Amino acid sequence: MLIHQYATPKAPKRIVVVGAGGFVGATILRAFAAVGPPPIGLTRREVDLLAPDGSNALKARLAPDDAVVFVSAIAPAKTVAQLMANLRMAEAACAAFAYVMPAHLLYISSDAIYADDANPVTEYSPVEPSTMHGMMHAAREMMFRAEYRGPLAFLRPTLIYGADDPHSGYGPNRFRRQAAKGEPITIFGDGEERRDHVVVEDVARLAVRILYHRSAGALNAASGVATSFRDVANIVAAQFVPRAEIKSVPRPGPRPHLAHRFFDITGLHKIFPDFHFEPLAEGLARVHWQALQARSVESP
Amino acid sequence: MTTSPRIAYAGMTHLGLCSAVAAASKGFSTLCFDPDAALVARLNDGDLPIVEPGVEELLHENRLRIGFSSDRAQLADCDVIYVAPDVPTDDAAQSDITGLDLLLDDVRRNVSPDAVMVVLSQVPPGFTRARQQPGQQVLYQVETLVFGRAMERAIAPERIIVGCPDPSEPLPESLGAFLGSFECPILPMRFESAELTKVAINCCLVASISVANTLAELCERIGGDWGEIAPALKLDKRIGDYAYLTPGLGIAGGNLERDLATVIKLSKEFGTDCGVIQAFGANSAHRKDWVLRKLHETVLDGAVSATVGILGLAYKENTHSVKNSPSLALIRYLAPWPIRVFDPIIPGDVVNHPNVTAATSAIDAARDVDALAIMTPWPEFRRLRCRDLAAIMRGRVVLDPYHALDSVAARAAGLDYRTLGVS
Numbered sequence: 001m002l003i004h005q006y007a008t009p010k011a012p013k014r015i016v017v018v019g020a021g022g023f024v025g026a027t028i029l030r031a032f033a034a035v036g037p038p039p040i041g042l043t044r045r046e047v048d049l050l051a052p053d054g055s056n057a058l059k060a061r062l063a064p065d066d067a068v069v070f071v072s073a074i075a076p077a078k079t080v081a082q083l084m085a086n087l088r089m090a091e092a093a094c095a096a097f098a099y100v101m102p103a104h105l106l107y108i109s110s111d112a113i114y115a116d117d118a119n120p121v122t123e124y125s126p127v128e129p130s131t132m133h134g135m136m137h138a139a140r141e142m143m144f145r146a147e148y149r150g151p152l153a154f155l156r157p158t159l160i161y162g163a164d165d166p167h168s169g170y171g172p173n174r175f176r177r178q179a180a181k182g183e184p185i186t187i188f189g190d191g192e193e194r195r196d197h198v199v200v201e202d203v204a205r206l207a208v209r210i211l212y213h214r215s216a217g218a219l220n221a222a223s224g225v226a227t228s229f230r231d232v233a234n235i236v237a238a239q240f241v242p243r244a245e246i247k248s249v250p251r252p253g254p255r256p257h258l259a260h261r262f263f264d265i266t267g268l269h270k271i272f273p274d275f276h277f278e279p280l281a282e283g284l285a286r287v288h289w290q291a292l293q294a295r296s297v298e299s300p
Numbered sequence: 301m302t303t304s305p306r307i308a309y310a311g312m313t314h315l316g317l318c319s320a321v322a323a324a325s326k327g328f329s330t331l332c333f334d335p336d337a338a339l340v341a342r343l344n345d346g347d348l349p350i351v352e353p354g355v356e357e358l359l360h361e362n363r364l365r366i367g368f369s370s371d372r373a374q375l376a377d378c379d380v381i382y383v384a385p386d387v388p389t390d391d392a393a394q395s396d397i398t399g400l401d402l403l404l405d406d407v408r409r410n411v412s413p414d415a416v417m418v419v420l421s422q423v424p425p426g427f428t429r430a431r432q433q434p435g436q437q438v439l440y441q442v443e444t445l446v447f448g449r450a451m452e453r454a455i456a457p458e459r460i461i462v463g464c465p466d467p468s469e470p471l472p473e474s475l476g477a478f479l480g481s482f483e484c485p486i487l488p489m490r491f492e493s494a495e496l497t498k499v500a501i502n503c504c505l506v507a508s509i510s511v512a513n514t515l516a517e518l519c520e521r522i523g524g525d526w527g528e529i530a531p532a533l534k535l536d537k538r539i540g541d542y543a544y545l546t547p548g549l550g551i552a553g554g555n556l557e558r559d560l561a562t563v564i565k566l567s568k569e570f571g572t573d574c575g576v577i578q579a580f581g582a583n584s585a586h587r588k589d590w591v592l593r594k595l596h597e598t599v600l601d602g603a604v605s606a607t608v609g610i611l612g613l614a615y616k617e618n619t620h621s622v623k624n625s626p627s628l629a630l631i632r633y634l635a636p637w638p639i640r641v642f643d644p645i646i647p648g649d650v651v652n653h654p655n656v657t658a659a660t661s662a663i664d665a666a667r668d669v670d671a672l673a674i675m676t677p678w679p680e681f682r683r684l685r686c687r688d689l690a691a692i693m694r695g696r697v698v699l700d701p702y703h704a705l706d707s708v709a710a711r712a713a714g715l716d717y718r719t720l721g722v723s
Contacts, residue, residue, distance in 0.1 A: 124582070266589040269596050274636040276602050 002217040009212035012067035015039035019072025031204035049089035058096035071108040077136040090140040094147035111158040113138040120264035157221035162200030163290035175236040179244035188251045191230030194260040196222040199283035222263035223277040239288045305474035308378035311385030322454035324362035326481040337370040351620040354451040372410040379474035384420035393557035416472045425495040442498045448618040459485040463494025502559040508544040516547035516721030526721025547720040550584030552624045599671040609669035612676025613643035627675035670695030677702035686713035
């Protein structure tokens with residue numbers, strides 16, 4: 001659970017987002033820019049953590065008063081090579097932080113670190129990843145915990161969706177893209193598995209709060225509402241005219257090990273009592289509208 | 301022993317005071333000793349530091365047999381001396397036995413050589429044997445005090461469990477004579493067994509509560525009603541009529557948590573499995589926040605402004621204690637919203653909240669609130685009329701974990717009524 005060092009929010013002297021070129025990192029960068037002085041965004045162009053001088057490059061851009069959000073990752077990590085690359089990136093970051101220790105560090109982790117059967121998931125659930133991606137985040141958390149001595153926070157989002165998400169993982173993003181192309185939305189089996197979905201802007205708002213309170217500890221970014229993939233598909237389908245078709249396809253394998261995932265978000269209610277997630281239907285509607293706007297700009 | 305033994309209780313907190321009054325009610329001359337002279341003066345004036353049904357009346361009825369004193373010399377005239385201060389716990393449910401040890405040492409130095417000392421406080425296994433000294437008898441007796449029912453249980457215990465050095469030996473005559481007056485089974489056993497019996501009783505109670513809470517939550521999701529299920533369980537002789545099957549906001553009050561913590565600590569020390577005990581604790585922590593979750597689900601999630609009414613601040617009805625109060629625990633997390641509070645005994649100024657109004661009555665606490673939470677089921681809250689609440693509240697949500705109100709009447713009054721164990 002998080003503990004605030006600042007009971008009253010206070011803007012950090014300078015904010016650095018490492019991994020600002022990605023979907024989540026860019027949204028976090030925009031969220032900080034919207035509420036305070038312009039943050040520093042570092043993308044792979046400025047700092048390539050896999051390059052031989054990656055650590056030095058990051059070190060050169062840090063100052064001891066910085067509050068750092070580390071969101072840089074090759075995600076999802078599905079292979080051993082991707083796992084190891086992600087760990088090397090974290091290793092380079094740890095080396096940089098050892099030289100210039102930021103005043104506060106927030107690592108954007110994932111709910112994939114938790115055991116599959118941890119329902120309802122809380123910040124106290126066992127860390128027992130079953131995937132390469134979960135193991136990557138769990139290992140990175142441990143690396144930062146071991147090497148960084150300042151106030152350290154972990155934000156662990158569940159499934160994130162948003163207009164700019166480059167991934168097409170099973171869920172809202174894929175469904176929207178399928179429907180936009182005039183294809184049927186495909187769900188596996190009856191699509192009955194229930195998951196928690198959060199819009200990327202909410203993850204960014206939480207990151208802002210954590211840095212402004214200089215919080216330490218862990219917090220899940222989950223809405224507390226689990227929705228079946230079929231229901232998500234129905235919401236997305238209804239956004240299109242004519243309504244998109246939903247097609248059930250056989251599962252590529254046995255039903256996933258993680259049939260349902262529920263979150264108990266009492267921890268969030270306690271630490272940020274007035275924080276509210278955008279309801280899924282509203283978030284999906286807004287993302288749909290953003291996508292339409294983007295398309296109209298692309299093809300005037 | 302030809303004459304009736306004189307009994308003493310050292311430590312005039314909840315346990316010692318209630319137990320002493322019960323001893324006097326059995327006809328024994330009873331000394332109530334506490335080193336705190338100010339407390340003793342207060343007790344002599346009839347000003348009790350506790351709220352407990354029946355204690356004042358019984359004290360009044362037996363006043364001639366009870367003496368309050370801070371004079372240690374009077375302990376020398378007593379045959380059985382109970383050392384019975386309440387043992388405080390910290391936030392991690394760990395006992396602080398410093399005060400008990402100090403008092404025990406104090407008593408030791410002032411009793412007669414043939415007196416029997418009995419530790420009645422909540423102690424961890426191993427405590428009593430470690431405090432044996434040559435030439436003095438220190439025994440242990442399990443207390444089963446329940447806040448709000450302390451007198452009833454002190455006067456008519458189901459059984460008396462005594463920890464002693466050798467359970468095959470008869471109890472000291474004075475102690476035997478005193479305990480015999482309670483007319484219930486007396487179970488002598490070795491120290492460690494007696495100390496662990498106390499822990500075992502509480503673990504069994506917690507197991508029942510945890511079952512009730514776990515399945516009550518399921519009822520809330522799948523359309524069941526735990527109120528229909530629990531009576532069926534109680535008719536099962538293996539479970540029993542008195543089983544703790546009422547769902548609640550986890551386990552509270554400190555003593556049950558203390559015993560869970562004791563088992564976990566001992567298990568870690570001796571390498572035994574305590575997974576189930578840890579699960580009880582996790583379930584309790586989860587259920588404690590039921591009202592907070594429901595408030596967010598029903599009113600607070602997305603609300604720009606909302607006022608919450610809170611009925612009850614005491615840890616439970618018929619007590620003055622706010623330690624482990626579910627109400628105060630809830631209020632900690634309601635800082636962004638104005639609240640109105642009322643408790644029949646606890647003044648509103650105990651509440652630490654940036655925007656709290658201390659209401660003058662239960663109905664006043666419900667005035668213009670968007671949601672009302674009944675956090676302590678005081679008898680007077682049970683008498684509230686739902687239509688009066690509906691008329692004075694701005695919103696409709698009533699969260700009543702302890703089922704103080706009539707759910708049918710509440711729904712008939714148009715309230716969005718939620719209680720534990722019902723969907």
